[in-house]
Amino acid sequence: MLKDLFQSPDYFQVDELLTEEHLMVRDTVRQWVKKEVSPIIEDACQQAKFPSHIIGGLGQLGCFGPTIPQEYGGGGMDHIAYGLMMQELERGDSGIRSTASVQGSLVMYPIFTFGSEEQKRKYLPKLASGQWMGCFGLTEPDFGSNPSGMITHFRDAGDHVVLNGAKMWISNAPFAQIAVVWAKDDDGIIRGIIVERGMPGFTTPETKGKWSLRASATGELVFDNVKVPKENILPGAKGLKGPLSCLSSARYGIAWGVIGAAMDCYDTALRYAKERIQFDRPIAGFQLTQKKLAEMITEITKAQLMNWRLGVLKNEGKATPAQISMAKRNSCDIATRIARDARQILGGMGITGEYPIMRHMMNLESVITYEGTHEIHLLITGQDITGLDAFH
Amino acid sequence: MKILVCISKTPDTTAKIAFTDNNTKFNEAGVQFIINPYDEWYALVRALELKETLGATVHLVTVGGADTEPVIRKALALGGDEAFRINTDSQDSFYIASQIAAHAKQQGYDLIFTGKETIDYNGSAIGGMVAELLDLPYVSIAAKFELSGTQATINREIEGGEEIVTVALPVVVSCQKGMAEARIPNMRGIMAARTKPLAVIEPVAADSLTAVSTYELPPAKAGVKLISADNVDELVKLLHEEAKVI
């Protein structure tokens, strides 16, 4: 890949809404991405290999669980700082951001929110440093958009439970030391349970042949009569609300994250359009190219403002799941379009690994699907404004 | 051991350079500022390494207005213990050096690090002046710094070779590439920087010995002429007649 020259657009001086500390967080992660991610990411994606050597660096930087209090190894930072970190990581690659999102929002968050004190002390510091990696098992082969129908379940067997079932499409599964698994108990109530690698009957086969998120490892979680100690059950989560609250936390990060990918596509396309000469002038001088670029920066700016406002609400404890859902959908929707238009501006160059656009474009196809598909988020907003459920 | 690192704010290397006020002032509009790379990558990081291996307190000082605070916070996030901002804005090296020297005299440092120069005005004068004002030895453009007890061994790059100097602390050293590897702060450091002390002190009376009368930009680079590969004659002619290199 060519040298990473990224500069973030800021058409509405959104930086002025951020604190000096937010800017330092953003610039720090950007600097780290330029040094550690940009030089290796193209190759990792081409080879479909998760660059596991960067886990230590992500932990050291503080990208795992930045909003978790410091006493548990987290960063104790606010939600705007978290959003900016996700934006910068995804500017590098959605797969790297996914790894951090899963660890922070889908593994550390439920342990912190629903876990016992012993569980928090046992797992959180190791997860924050990256010594242990975790994954989050909700989706099943037959239950994607409607996880409440899940089949995975456990049976009470005295001092332990016996877990059976299978999860699929699980990010980080192939290398994670622990899995936060959502499964039904004997009464059919959804509970969270921490399964550790090495427990007999627990396997994590890798999902091969993805054209998207190729630098992130995805796999299945298979439970064949896995004996799990009862102290691994998260005491505070009962029902679908548990996993859904994790999704709200992760979706919030995605709303910010994909704007990073969109910015990278815009920045690349703008620079290319100003340099590429056809018909004796830069292609940026043609109205059709300008329409694309003008719409891109408009959508990025709108999303930046929406994310910032959402961050303020989240810091005040007022952001609703429906608001987060809207921002996740909007950001993914515009980012996928921006990636497509940006790729078009680069012509043939746009499909090569010399530039990041095609990689972002393919990655975003996963991001618009996971953590609630575009359609499901439309239904969430629809239900919120009409009071009528159109899911069933 | 008490170390002082002098920190200065400079425009980012990609900043577009323009001037205002009749070409006497740098136009800061829209410019991103960073810690002067020689101060950050070499002086500060080497000081932090000494702190980590031998134990030391690392103080930071900058001479400038409130707009320098983001830069000094970043230096705190990287690991500095305590910062001082001397609240005055000046372009004159002697005035700035007098401020740093007055502060250093009060605190008493074993070691004072500066960058070899700033990447904006490239004055390269502060270190030497501070040393003189404090009556301390000065070693410039150091590429390596080792300490054994109170004896420092410093490698300096000189024309075509290297010079190795020994000197007893306290000493003032200006640092360049080779002293240390650049570091990236982390979130823990950024959070810790929140509560680290940053004292604002008022300047002492000192003379300004120089004033900038005007800045000039270098002439714009001429465009590149592309000659097609099958037109070697034209290329030779242009190299001979226009570029006058053959």
Ligand SMILES: Cc1cc2nc3c(=O)[nH]c(=O)nc-3n(C[C@H](O)[C@H](O)[C@H](O)COP(=O)(O)OP(=O)(O)OC[C@H]3O[C@@H](n4cnc5c(N)ncnc54)[C@H](O)[C@@H]3O)c2cc1C
């Ligand atoms: C790379 C990747 C990583 C992932 N990581 C994880 C992970 O770490 N953990 C985890 O638990 N899951 C993960 N997922 C799973 C992801 O959350 C699911 O793929 C997603 O929820 C959609 O489920 P599905 O694929 O079964 O699609 P389906 O639910 O079968 O949906 C298929 C299509 O039908 C539409 N649809 C469904 N219901 C309705 C409706 N009522 N009205 C209108 N349209 C509807 C959907 O919008 C979609 O377009 C990951 C997925 C991918 C691709």
